[in-house]
Amino acid sequence: MNKNLPLVPEQASSIAPGVDALFYFITIVTVVMTAAIFLGCLILAIKYHRKREDEVPEPPKENLLVEVAWSIVPFFVVMIIFGWGAYVFFVSYNPPPHAMEMYVVGKQWMWKLQHPEGHREINELHVPIGRPVKLLMTTEDVLHSFFIPDFRVKKDVVPGMYTSVWFTPTKTGKFHLYCAEYCGNQHSGMIGWVHVMEPADYEAWLAGVNRGETMAQAGERLFSRYGCASCHKEDNSGRCPTLKDIIGTQVQLANGGRALVDEAYLRESILKPNAKIVAGYTTTEMPTFQGQLNEDQVLQLIAFIKAQTKQQTSTAAPTKGGKK
Amino acid sequence: MSATLTSPPMAPQPPVEERKHYLNATHGLASWLLTLDHKRIGMLYLIGITIAFILGGFAASMVRMELMTPQGDLMSAENYNKAFTTHGVLMVFFVLIPAIPATLGNFLIPIMCGAKDVAFPRLNLMSWYLFVIGGLMTLTAVVVRGVDTGWTFYTPYSSTYSNGAVMTAALGIFINGFSSILTGVNFIVTIHKMRAPGLTWFKLPLFLWALYATSVIQVLGTPVVAITIVLIGLERTLQFGFFDPKLGGDPVLMQHMFWFYSHPAVYIMILPPLGVISELVAAFCRKRVFGYHFVAMSSVSIAIISFVVWGHHMFTSGQSVYAGLVFSVITFFVAVPSAIKVFNWMATMYKASISLETPMLYCFGFIGLFTIGGLTGLYLSSIGVDIHLHDTYFVVAHFHYIMVGGAIMGLMGGLHYWWPKMTGRLYNEFWSKISAGLIFAGFNFTFFPQFILGWVGMPRRYHAYPEELQVLNVFSTAGASILAIGYAMPIIYFIYSLGKGAPSPPNPWGAKGLEWDIPSPPPVENFDEPPVITEPYDYNPKAVGGH
Numbered sequence: 127m128n129k130n131l132p133l134v135p136e137q138a139s140s141i142a143p144g145v146d147a148l149f150y151f152i153t154i155v156t157v158v159m160t161a162a163i164f165l166g167c168l169i170l171a172i173k174y175h176r177k178r179e180d181e182v183p184e185p186p187k188e189n190l191l192v193e194v195a196w197s198i199v200p201f202f203v204v205m206i207i208f209g210w211g212a213y214v215f216f217v218s219y220n221p222p223p224h225a226m227e228m229y230v231v232g233k234q235w236m237w238k239l240q241h242p243e244g245h246r247e248i249n250e251l252h253v254p255i256g257r258p259v260k261l262l263m264t265t266e267d268v269l270h271s272f273f274i275p276d277f278r279v280k281k282d283v284v285p286g287m288y289t290s291v292w293f294t295p296t297k298t299g300k301f302h303l304y305c306a307e308y309c310g311n312q313h314s315g316m317i318g319w320v321h322v323m324e325p326a327d328y329e330a331w332l333a334g335v336n337r338g339e340t341m342a343q344a345g346e347r348l349f350s351r352y353g354c355a356s357c358h359k360e361d362n363s364g365r366c367p368t369l370k371d372i373i374g375t376q377v378q379l380a381n382g383g384r385a386l387v388d389e390a391y392l393r394e395s396i397l398k399p400n401a402k403i404v405a406g407y408t409t410t411e412m413p414t415f416q417g418q419l420n421e422d423q424v425l426q427l428i429a430f431i432k433a434q435t436k437q438q439t440s441t442a443a444p445t446k447g448g449k450k
Numbered sequence: 451m452s453a454t455l456t457s458p459p460m461a462p463q464p465p466v467e468e469r470k471h472y473l474n475a476t477h478g479l480a481s482w483l484l485t486l487d488h489k490r491i492g493m494l495y496l497i498g499i500t501i502a503f504i505l506g507g508f509a510a511s512m513v514r515m516e517l518m519t520p521q522g523d524l525m526s527a528e529n530y531n532k533a534f535t536t537h538g539v540l541m542v543f544f545v546l547i548p549a550i551p552a553t554l555g556n557f558l559i560p561i562m563c564g565a566k567d568v569a570f571p572r573l574n575l576m577s578w579y580l581f582v583i584g585g586l587m588t589l590t591a592v593v594v595r596g597v598d599t600g601w602t603f604y605t606p607y608s609s610t611y612s613n614g615a616v617m618t619a620a621l622g623i624f625i626n627g628f629s630s631i632l633t634g635v636n637f638i639v640t641i642h643k644m645r646a647p648g649l650t651w652f653k654l655p656l657f658l659w660a661l662y663a664t665s666v667i668q669v670l671g672t673p674v675v676a677i678t679i680v681l682i683g684l685e686r687t688l689q690f691g692f693f694d695p696k697l698g699g700d701p702v703l704m705q706h707m708f709w710f711y712s713h714p715a716v717y718i719m720i721l722p723p724l725g726v727i728s729e730l731v732a733a734f735c736r737k738r739v740f741g742y743h744f745v746a747m748s749s750v751s752i753a754i755i756s757f758v759v760w761g762h763h764m765f766t767s768g769q770s771v772y773a774g775l776v777f778s779v780i781t782f783f784v785a786v787p788s789a790i791k792v793f794n795w796m797a798t799m800y801k802a803s804i805s806l807e808t809p810m811l812y813c814f815g816f817i818g819l820f821t822i823g824g825l826t827g828l829y830l831s832s833i834g835v836d837i838h839l840h841d842t843y844f845v846v847a848h849f850h851y852i853m854v855g856g857a858i859m860g861l862m863g864g865l866h867y868w869w870p871k872m873t874g875r876l877y878n879e880f881w882s883k884i885s886a887g888l889i890f891a892g893f894n895f896t897f898f899p900q901f902i903l904g905w906v907g908m909p910r911r912y913h914a915y916p917e918e919l920q921v922l923n924v925f926s927t928a929g930a931s932i933l934a935i936g937y938a939m940p941i942i943y944f945i946y947s948l949g950k951g952a953p954s955p956p957n958p959w960g961a962k963g964l965e966w967d968i969p970s971p972p973p974v975e976n977f978d979e980p981p982v983i984t985e986p987y988d989y990n991p992k993a994v995g996g997h
Contacts, residue, residue, distance in 0.1 A: 131921045132906045149835050149905075156825040163792065163821045167814055170799040171806065176736075181803040182990045186740040192797070193744045193790070200789045204782040207832050212775055214834025219771065234611075268607040269701060271766060271841060275907025278838040282767045284702065285606060286695025289768050302916065306766075306841040306909040308600050310607060311527050314912035 138301055138322065139277035140294040141218045146278075148210050155203060218279070221292035225258035229341065229429075231421045232263070232270035232283040235312035237303065238422070242429065243332065244340040249318030251303065253295055254328035260292040262389055264421050271307035274320055282307055288389050295322040345430025348423055357411065365411055367404045373435040378405040392428050471874065471971045486571035487974060492556035493872070494578050499545055499553060500941065502585060506540035509533045511934060514896075514927040522914040530913040531598035532614070538601030539592065543623050544585050546857050547715060550722035551668075552581070552633055554864045555661045557872055559637055561965045561972065562655050564646025564981040569639035577629040577636070584626030591618035600911060602712075605693035605704040609685040617683055624679045627672045630718075634668030637661055648983040652746070655963055655986055656732075656739060659746040660725025663753035667714045667721075671757070675711035678704065702767055709760035717756040720820075720852055721749055723860020724791055727816050730863050731795045733961035734810035735802030738987035741794040748787035755784050765836050774833055781831040788824050792817060807959070808882040812863030815890045819855025823848060826901065844904025847897045855893055862889070862940065869944065870958045874971040875951030878943045885943075888936035895929025962987050 137143055174183075228251070231238040239247045239261075253259050263272055263283045270283040272291060281291040305316035323331060339347070349355060362368035367377075372387045380403040385391055394401050396419065399412040419427070472489045482490055512533040516524045525533070556574065560567050568574050591597055595615035599608040608616050641654075641662050682704070684690040691697025693704040732739050739745055761769060761777030795817060804810070826848045830836045839845060866886075870876050899922040908919050915923070957966040964981050965972075984991070 129918055132918055133902055135906045145835060145838055148832065149829065149838075152825075152828050152832065152835065155828065156822075159825055160818075160821055163796070164818055166796055167799070167817060170796065170802075171804055171814065174735075174799060174802045174804050176803040176805040181736070183735070183737050183801055183803045185738045185987075185990050186798060188741055188743065193741050193794075196793045197786050197790055201783075201786050204785045204828065204831075205779075207828055208779050208782045211778065211832030211834040211836075214832075215771075215774075215837065218834065218837065268611050269604055273841070273907070273909060275838065275842075280766050280837050280840060284768050286700070287768060302907060304907070304909045308531075308602075308604070308607070308911045310598070310611060311531065313531070314522065314527065314909075314914045 135278075136276040136297065136299075136301070138295060138297040138299070139274075139279065140296055142276070142278045142296075144214050144217055148207070148214050151210070152207060155207070221260045221290070222258045222294075225260035225292055226253075228253075228259060228261050229422075229425045230261050230263040230272060230283065231425070232265035232267075232272070232305070232309075232316075234267050234310055235305070235316040237272070237305070237316065237318055240341060240422070240425070241332075242341050244338045244344065245332070245335050246338075249303070249316075250321065251318070252321045252323060252328065252331055254325045255295050255298050255322050256325070258292055258294045260290055262288055262290050262425070264288050264393075264425075266421050268309050269307045270305045270309050270316065273304040273306035274301055275304070276301040277320075280306055288393060295320075298322045298324060341426050341429035342433035343430075344423075345426035345428070345433075348419075348427055349430055352415075365407075367407060369431050370434045373432050379403060380405045380407065389428050392431055393424055396424055396427060469969065470973065471969065472974045473874070473971050475974045484575075486567070486575055488556050488560050488568045488571065488574060489872070489972065489976075491574050491578050492553050495548060495552040495556060495581065498578075498582060498585060499549055502540050502544035503937075504941075505589070506537050506545060507934065507937065509537035509540065511930065513537060514930040516913065517915070517923045518927050520915050520917045520920050520923075527913045528598060529596075531600075531911070532592065532596035534911060535597050535600050535614075536592040539588060539597065539619060539623070541853075542601050542715070542719075543626055544581070544588070546719040546853055547630060548581060548633070549719070549857060549861045550726060550864060551637065551661055551664055551718075552577075552629075554657075554726065554861075554868060555637060555722065556633075558868065558965060559640055559658065559661060560644065561968070561976050562658055562963065563640060563644045564649055564964055564977065564983065565640065565644035566975040566977065568636050569644055570636050573632050574636055577632040580625050580629035580632070584622040584624070584629065586622070587625065588619045588622030591615035591622060602708065603679075603682060604708075605682060605685070605699075605701050606695070609682050609692075609704075610694045610696070617686060620679045620682060624676055627676045627679075630668045631672045634665035634672075637665040638669065641665075646981050646983055652743065653983065653986050654746075655725075656728035656742065656745055656749075657722075657725035660721045660728070660749045663749040664718050664721045667718050667753050667756060671711045671714040671718070674707060675715075678707040678711070681707075702764070702769060705764055705767055706760070706769075709763045710757075713760040713763065714753075714756040716849075716852070717752055719857045720860075721752060723816065723857050723864070724749065726860045726864035726867075727795065727813055728791075729963070730809050730813040730867055731798050732987045732989075733867065733959050733963075734805050734807065734813065735798050736960070736989045737798055737802045738985075738989065739794060740797035740800075741790070742986070744790055745794050748790045751787045752784060755780065755787070759784065762831060762836070765833050766840050778831055778833040778836075782828075785824065785828065785831075788820075792821060792824075808879060808886055809863045809867035809959075811883060811886040811890075812859050812866060815886065816856060816859040816863060819851050819859060819890075819893065823851030823855055826851065838907075839904055841910050842904035843900040843908045843910060846910055847900035847904060850897045850900075855897075859889070862886070865940075865944075867959070868965070869947070870954030871965055871970045871972070873948055873951075874954050874969075875947045876954050876958065877947040877951055881939055881943045885936050885939035888932055888939070892929050892932030892934075892936050896926050896933050897929070899923070899925040899929075962989055 227242055229240045237249050239251045265283045265285050272283055273280040277293045279291045279293050281289050301320045303318040303320050357364045357366040358369050360370050375387050376384050377387055379385055385402055397416045399414055472487055516530050597614040597616055597619045599612050681692045685692050689697055691699040693699040693701050728739050728745055759777055759781045761773055762781045765774050829839055903922050908915055954970045956969050
């Protein structure tokens with residue numbers, strides 16, 4: 127690619143070729159139609175240019191068949207594009223099982239990224255080539271949008287809920303990371319780099335950076351600091367439900383409904399405990415942590431709770447949507 | 451410009467200076483500021499919109515100058531953000547939305563209906579005052595303290611975090627919204643109740659069909675944005691939690707409410723120029739528009755579909771996947787009525803008698819740019835591709851092709867077509883052709899590179915950008931300077947024509963339509979004699995089976 131005049135983005139993730147195939151298909155449709163209409167106008171303008179001042183053409187006759195034809199043909203073309211686009215979207219939507227999970231917190235104006243092993247990065251993300259990576263994202267303040275053009279991924283990062291993206295890098299190198307949703311003064315400064323490394327290099331990098339506690343360990347520390355364990359007992363004998371082996375399960379709620387225990391559910395239950403009460407328990411047992419914990423800490427607690435679940439399957443149910 | 455007529459001979463028009471018409475019937479500033487004449491109110495809107503266009507264009511040129519270099523060096527990030535917000539807010543709310551309905555629509559709807567004024571002339575004047583008051587408030591906000599939220603006012607940035615004069619600007623837009631609603635009501639009632647005897651719905655010019663569909667959207671959609679503004683105001687001033695999750699609200703809800711209006715608003719901007727183009731095609735082909743009924747109904751169906759596609763602005767926002775798919779498929783439906791229009795215009799040109807005067811050049815320019823704008827919409831309707839292109843310069847390029855390439859080209863075409871009727875003066879044909887060419891070339895030069903910028907990933911609203919994107923940005927800025935010259939020229943030759951232009955005959959184009967049956971400029975009450983209603987675009991009345 128020309129370094130000074132890039133005309134196409136790099137294809138650096140497993141999703142990119144699929145998106146590009148559709149992009150180029152639509153481009154062909156666009157170019158053919160544009161050329162036909164431009165050329166058509168040009169020919170008509172020349173051929174039927176007014177020759178005499180008193181020229182009066184025959185009025186047209188409405189023709190139902192012609193109208194139906196040029197409605198139906200475009201309709202089928204656009205439905206092909208719709209179906210193809212929906213397929214591309216679904217392929218890129220569901221992360222494969224066992225994707226590496228990383229955590230992203232947007233903040234005016236930086237990206238805070240954290241590996242499960244505990245490494246924190248700011249505006250940089252190191253990932254190995256060839257392994258699916260799933261990012262669980264939220265923000266401390268306003269809307270942001272996590273955008274890696276060369277991977278063809280983008281997802282808004284929304285306060286008060288978790289959104290996620292995933293990708294499998296297929297090329298080593300440095301790739302732009304942007305904030306794509308306007309977020310205030312230094313919006314264009316909320317950028318960074320994704321470094322895709324050979325697995326061996328990635329391991330070396332992991333070993334080289336100063337290893338603090340893992341996210342789950344940090345969560346465990348918070349868990350004891352706030353005295354959570356006095357009620358949430360492992361054997362379910364406490365005043366609150368156990369947190370062991372709950373991720374990915376359905377719980378019966380006091381109001382008769384059921385809820386899937388995923389990150390969004392856990393987040394809500396930490397910050398607004400009374401929003402969804404598990405059947406058999408009463409309200410007001412647990413203090414609200416809204417305003418007490420920042421987004422990083424909530425994520426650490428969630429990582430801790432997830433680590434309490436054996437055979438941890440990534441909560442494949444995408445954490446989009448949240449509960450409000 | 452040809453002054454020969456093929457229409458039935460008409461009593462010669464006395465010189466413009468000697469005849470009483472709406473421009474010289476009364477004199478003085480008060481006679482304009484208190485006028486109830488729809489034609490004068492249309493001219494007042496034209497003045498207001500031109501001022502907003504110049505100011506919004508100035509803000510755009512600040513943005514383009516900053517983007518000549520990758521570093522943010524011409525102005526601070528804060529001022530850059532204020533500049534693009536000013537550009538967006540002025541252009542969307544004070545230029546594009548009122549552009550054609552309030553100027554050409556105001557002037558022409560009663561005449562095309564064979565009426566002497568709109569249904570509610572006082573309401574019409576009040577609409578103009580609301581437009582001016584709203585405009586001045588918003589202008590004060592963006593100039594004095596500045597607003598940096600973008601024209602989209604996304605929460606919680608706009609409601610909690612921004613330090614700009616958000617409330618003043620939003621209140622100005624709120625007030626202006628009532629101008630839009632009242633104009634819509636006025637036009638709907640006028641078209642329903644004021645048509646001359648014999649002027650049935652399917653004898654209406656296609657321009658009226660387009661404006662009717664537009665008015666319905668204005669009346670149904672605008673209240674929703676007004677409510678949204680009130681909610682943002684309550685959250686910002688009294689900390690009611692509607693949209694900020696810290697206060698218990700939902701930021702995505704605001705996007706739903708905003709786009710529920712603002713997507714239909716796109717059709718408020720583009721339906722009227724689609725109507726203008728139908729008039730131009732007929733007049734400069736001397737032929738009834740091919741598929742009149744289909745073109746008319748396509749306006750109505752676009753208006754209806756426009757209300758159920760808003761979610762396509764939110765494919766990456768965290769709305770449900772299934773909602774995204776439904777919005778995607780419905781968005782594709784819009785392609786059909788849009789394509790119908792283009793195909794019918796081209797079919798009209800087949801075996802026509804085409805003359806390439808300035809309005810027709812704009813008409814061809816419109817068809818070309820609207821085609822590109824519409825087709826690039828396919829990328830963005832397709833949910834799989836939109837994920838990548840959303841919030842990049844691809845989107846910026848796409849909507850400028852529709853809004854500037856479509857809406858403004860249509861306005862320019864309409865102004866050049868009806869200017870002799872509105873002012874009684876002919877403008878300079880040579881310079882108007884040069885400027886039409888410059889605008890078409892400058893426009894493509896400015897916005898085509900932005901498709902590529904978006905495709906390689908440059909996000910919108912960036913004050914600084916990576917170095918490798920500079921070449922394309924320099925192209926875009928260079929194009930913008932050509933575009934600026936192209937737009938400056940009509941302002942000059944139009945104003946010049948007011949004093950020095952040759953008087954216009956009643957029907958300089960040999961066109962059909964009630965407005966061409968009356969003198970230029972029209973008398974105060976439009977019709978000295980009851981209008982004669984014929985089939986629309988009746989260029990060849992002797993032809994058999996034409997209708």
